[in-house]
Amino acid sequence: xxxxxxxxxxxxxxxxxxxxxxxxxxxxxxxxxxxxxxxxxxxxxxxxxxxxxxxxxxxxxxxxxxxxxxxxxxxxxxxxxxxxxxxxxxxxxxxxxxxxxxxxxxxxxxxxxxxxxxxxxxxxxxxxxxxxxxxxxxxxxxxxxxxxxxxxxxxxxxxxxxxxxxxxxxxxxxxxxxxxxxxxxxxxxxxxxxxxxxxxxxxxxxxxxxxxxxxxxxxxxxxxxxxxxxxxxxxxxxxxxxxxxxxxxxxxxxxxxxxxxxxxxxxxxxxxxxxxxxxxxxxxxxxxxxxxxxxxxxxxxxxxxxxxxxxxxxxxxxxxxxxxxxxxxxxxxxxxxxxxxxxxxxxxxxxxxxxx
Amino acid sequence: xxxxxxxxxxxxxxxxxxxxxxxxxxxxxxxxxxxxxxxxxxxxxxxxxxxxxxxxxxxxxxxxxxxxxxxxxxxxxxxxxxxxxxxxxxxxxxxxxxxxxxxxxxxxxxxxxxxxxxxxxxxxxxxxxxxxxxxxxxxxxxxxxxxxxxxxxxxxxxxxxxxxxxxxxxxxxxxxxxxxxxxxxxxxxxxxxxxxxxxxxxxxxxxxxxxxxxxxxxxxxxxxxxxxxxxxxxxxxxxxxxxxxxxxxxxxxxxxxxxxxxxxxxxxxxxxxxxxxxxxxxxxxxxxxxxxxxxxxxxxxxxxxxxxxxxxxxxxxxxxxxxxxxxxxxxxxxxx
Numbered sequence: 039x040x041x042x043x044x045x046x047x048x049x050x051x052x053x054x055x056x057x058x059x060x061x062x063x064x065x066x067x068x069x070x071x072x073x074x075x076x077x078x079x080x081x082x083x084x085x086x087x088x089x090x091x092x093x094x095x096x097x098x099x100x101x102x103x104x105x106x107x108x109x110x111x112x113x114x115x116x117x118x119x120x121x122x123x124x125x126x127x128x129x130x131x132x133x134x135x136x137x138x139x140x141x142x143x144x145x146x147x148x149x150x151x152x153x154x155x156x157x158x159x160x161x162x163x164x165x166x167x168x169x170x171x172x173x174x175x176x177x178x179x180x181x182x183x184x185x186x187x188x189x190x191x192x193x194x195x196x197x198x199x200x201x202x203x204x205x206x207x208x209x210x211x212x213x214x215x216x217x218x219x220x221x222x223x224x225x226x227x228x229x230x231x232x233x234x235x236x237x238x239x240x241x242x243x244x245x246x247x248x249x250x251x252x253x254x255x256x257x258x259x260x261x262x263x264x265x266x267x268x269x270x271x272x273x274x275x276x277x278x279x280x281x282x283x284x285x286x287x288x289x290x291x292x293x294x295x296x297x298x299x300x301x302x303x304x305x306x307x308x309x310x311x312x313x314x315x316x317x318x319x320x321x322x323x324x325x326x327x328x329x330x331x332x333x334x335x336x337x338x339x340x341x342x343x344x345x346x347x348x349x350x351x352x353x354x355x356x357x358x359x360x361x362x363x364x365x366x367x368x369x370x371x372x373x374x375x376x377x378x379x380x381x382x383x384x385x386x387x388x389x390x391x392x393x394x
Numbered sequence: 395x396x397x398x399x400x401x402x403x404x405x406x407x408x409x410x411x412x413x414x415x416x417x418x419x420x421x422x423x424x425x426x427x428x429x430x431x432x433x434x435x436x437x438x439x440x441x442x443x444x445x446x447x448x449x450x451x452x453x454x455x456x457x458x459x460x461x462x463x464x465x466x467x468x469x470x471x472x473x474x475x476x477x478x479x480x481x482x483x484x485x486x487x488x489x490x491x492x493x494x495x496x497x498x499x500x501x502x503x504x505x506x507x508x509x510x511x512x513x514x515x516x517x518x519x520x521x522x523x524x525x526x527x528x529x530x531x532x533x534x535x536x537x538x539x540x541x542x543x544x545x546x547x548x549x550x551x552x553x554x555x556x557x558x559x560x561x562x563x564x565x566x567x568x569x570x571x572x573x574x575x576x577x578x579x580x581x582x583x584x585x586x587x588x589x590x591x592x593x594x595x596x597x598x599x600x601x602x603x604x605x606x607x608x609x610x611x612x613x614x615x616x617x618x619x620x621x622x623x624x625x626x627x628x629x630x631x632x633x634x635x636x637x638x639x640x641x642x643x644x645x646x647x648x649x650x651x652x653x654x655x656x657x658x659x660x661x662x663x664x665x666x667x668x669x670x671x672x673x674x675x676x677x678x679x680x681x682x683x684x685x686x687x688x689x690x691x692x693x694x695x696x697x698x699x700x701x702x703x704x705x706x707x708x709x710x711x712x713x714x715x716x717x718x719x720x721x722x723x724x725x726x727x728x729x730x
Contacts, residue, residue, distance in 0.1 A: 171710045362549050362552065364545060365545075365546060372539060
């Protein structure tokens with residue numbers, strides 16, 4: 039209970055689902071051997087933390103930010119630039135953390151003070167504009183960021199796949215630096231999610247929810263809403279930057295397509311809404327469903343598409359083409375905003391209509 | 395205190411002309427900085443043409459927001475759909491478009507524009523009924539729903555037309571430029587300026603001289619009062635939404651021809667620009683939107699010429715500067 043900050047899943051089905059996901063993530067290197075499964079699992083961890091930090095903004099304060107990938111990108115690029123420029127050692131990682139997190143924090147502070155005074159709608163538009171400017175900036179300053187190609191780099195010795203700790207005889211596959219990196223990612227993400235649970239269940243988190251429900255009233259009660267919203271924005275930004283750093287460490291690469299693209303922002307939105315806004319747990323469920331779909335639904339769609347093409351049906355092969363999987367997720371997204379706005383978590387907690 | 399007789403004319407509201415002068419002053423300041431007169435004219439014409447096209451796309455968005463407090467994040471989808479529909483007319487009729495006759499060229503262009511506007515207006519009807527109406531009055535859900543609509547529209551375009559870039563050559567009559575002295579003015583830019591200005595004048599006339607315009611302006615200012623007087627503002631809103639969508643479609647056609655290529659990412663790309671324009675202009679204000687569009691285009695063109703690196707963030711800097719001066723945009727017409 040303590041570790042969950044007194045906010046348990048509150049539903050048997052949800053607890054079981056979460057336990058299955060977490061156990062599967064913990065055991066992935068042992069039960070699903072192979073690079074693809076490990077990649078999918080690491081991506082689920084990273085996105086669960088990233089989406090949870092976005093949930094702090096969207097679900098708990100009700101402000102829609104389109105600049106979340108910008109902070110994610112700042113983290114990714116900080117690691118990439120430091121390890122590329124200063125060489126693959128732990129000092130560079132420390133430099134990246136010491137430079138990247140304050141940068142994300144300052145930027146979030148500036149955006150918050152500048153635009154959180156106004157309505158949600160204004161904030162959404164301004165963050166969209168700033169994020170797109172940042173994306174252009176990152177792809178144009180190629181001397182620093184590697185432009186469209188991004189930056190590939192080497193990891194510190196300890197985390198490299200070549201570093202073998204336990205040889206192949208024990209488990210039938212070697213325990214190497216790659217698996218260590220995976221557990222590093224997993225534990226860091228778990229820590230961040232638990233920290234977010236702590237934040238939203240603190241008195242501060244309650245004020246955020248009060249602001250979401252009725253900003254005017256919260257202000258009338260004497261809370262400085264701009265201060266609270268900006269603070270939440272900064273926390274979310276720092277966590278997003280941390281998730282970005284883990285992402286870069288895992289991929290050994292940072293580029294516009296993997297960290298800054300607008301499509302990632304849309305993915306995050308989809309995950310939050312499908313999982314359930316304002317629950318934090320929704321982030322884990324949403325990320326797991328979405329990324330599994332992204333990686334395995336496409337194979338199914340490819341089969342369906344070929345079948346439709348063989349049957350000579352018009353249009354369907356194009357609509358079912360594996361590259362069009364986002365179309366179906368988009369439809370699912372609209373349907374879920376419309377029919378079950380509380381997402382999977384809200385459904386499982388069995389309180390349809392409750393605005394949480 | 396002087397007495398006011400009943401026969402006296404109502405006092406004229408004070409006209410706020412400072413924002414109107416802004417683009418003029420900006421253009422004049424640029425003359426010494428750019429140096430050569432011919433490049434200045436070229437750049438100014440380019441920015442006016444670009445500004446007009448952006449205005450066409452943004453005008454619908456600003457009215458929809460002003461009237462009904464609905465922010466359509468899927469507005470970019472109408473732009474992209476408009477451009478794609480135009481390829482359906484312009485590519486099969488390529489022989490007409492490439493014919494050496496102004497009349498056939500114009501006919502083909504007009505039919506493409508009309509078809510695009512028709513399709514986007516119909517799409518606007520569907521979007522308003524299906525996506526916007528159910529979540530009316532809830533900002534958060536509106537943003538989410540319309541963003542979902544954007545994803546679906548973009549993916550459907552990819553599925554129907556394929557992911558490749560479709561080239562869209564300009565009709566013969568609008569290629570090349572008029573050359574006056576040592577100044578070259580592209581014909582298509584001139585056309586874009588004319589169309590954009592005509593649309594601005596038309597919208598202004600409808601808003602200030604007709605009953606529907608009066609209702610729209612009254613609705614922007616105070617929706618409940620208009621409803622209380624017995625007007626069905628929902629229907630009015632549907633009309634504005636469809637018109638706005640059609641204008642976005644027209645803007646998409648013009649932008650596609652301007653770039654001479656069409657791609658589904660067009661929508662995303664322009665959404666940001668259109669949003670900046672709407673914020674700068676003041677949500678709900680057509681005049682503000684017009685000036686905002688010209689300002690954005692001017693900053694992009696002049697900035698790109700003088701300090702190319704700055705052009706990347708020039709829009710944001712412009713937005714920050716305008717909001718520092720007037721926090722609610724150039725013209726704040728809504729009470730929200």
